Amino acid sequence: MTDIGELLLSRIRDVADYPEPGVMFKDITPLLADPAAFTALTDALAEIAGRTGATKVVGLEARGFILGAPVAVRAGLGFIPVRKAGKLPGATLAQAYDLEYGSAEIEVHAEDLSADDRVLVVDDVLATGGTAEASVQLIRRAGAEVAGLAVLMELGFLGGRARLEPALAGAPLEALLTV
Numbered sequence: 001m002t003d004i005g006e007l008l009l010s011r012i013r014d015v016a017d018y019p020e021p022g023v024m025f026k027d028i029t030p031l032l033a034d035p036a037a038f039t040a041l042t043d044a045l046a047e048i049a050g051r052t053g054a055t056k057v058v059g060l061e062a063r064g065f066i067l068g069a070p071v072a073v074r075a076g077l078g079f080i081p082v083r084k085a086g087k088l089p090g091a092t093l094a095q096a097y098d099l100e101y102g103s104a105e106i107e108v109h110a111e112d113l114s115a116d117d118r119v120l121v122v123d124d125v126l127a128t129g130g131t132a133e134a135s136v137q138l139i140r141r142a143g144a145e146v147a148g149l150a151v152l153m154e155l156g157f158l159g160g161r162a163r164l165e166p167a168l169a170g171a172p173l174e175a176l177l178t179v
């Protein structure tokens with residue numbers, strides 16, 4: 001593993017049986033509290049934004065906001081929040097989905113994306129892929145192109161990558177860490 005990979009992994013805390021029995025929760029708060037690790041993470045994700053030719057960064061509420069916003073600034077791109085249902089005041093597109101520990105609905109302001117946009121989706125964890133799949137569907141429904149999906153950590157044993165393949169339609173899925 002690279003030095004940056006080791007640094008990032010060392011700052012993610014495993015919490016057993018949270019938020020429900022059987023889930024090993026990957027807690028990124030120690031990483032966020034370490035400026036060297038948070039900067040390295042931001043730089044690595046911003047490099048992906050540049051390499052994929054993204055014109056916008058979408059962050060998925062809530063942890064995808066914490067990572068996606070500095071990535072957008074570092075890459076010189078606009079940031080678009082994809083929020084849990086009921087939080088955006090304007091006209092929205094909505095998409096329901098299941099995740100590792102429940103189900104939810106996400107929304108985006110329809111006017112935030114256009115046919116000219118290539119969007120990089122940023123999130124902390126890819127688990128079952130339900131959240132990411134719903135975000136890709138939203139971006140396409142808004143008329144924009146998906147440049148790729150970049151996550152800090154992929155939980156490989158949950159099969160999210162295979163689930164996402166059809167939705168990504170050739171766009172890259174980049175995980176800085178895979179466990």
Ligand SMILES: O=P(O)(O)OC[C@H]1O[C@H](OP(=O)(O)OP(=O)(O)O)[C@H](O)[C@@H]1O
Nearest residue numbers: 061062063099100126127128129130131
């Ligand atoms: O691949 P999936 O099975 O869909 O799970 C991954 C999603 O779950 C977590 O978010 P959560 O909905 O817990 O929201 P939070 O960021 O507000 O904690 C995580 O930040 C991802 O967005």
Ligand SMILES: Nc1ncnc2[nH]cnc12
Nearest residue numbers: 023024025026100125127
């Ligand atoms: N195991 C997990 N840890 C952190 N975030 C998650 N989102 C879905 N599954 C998760």
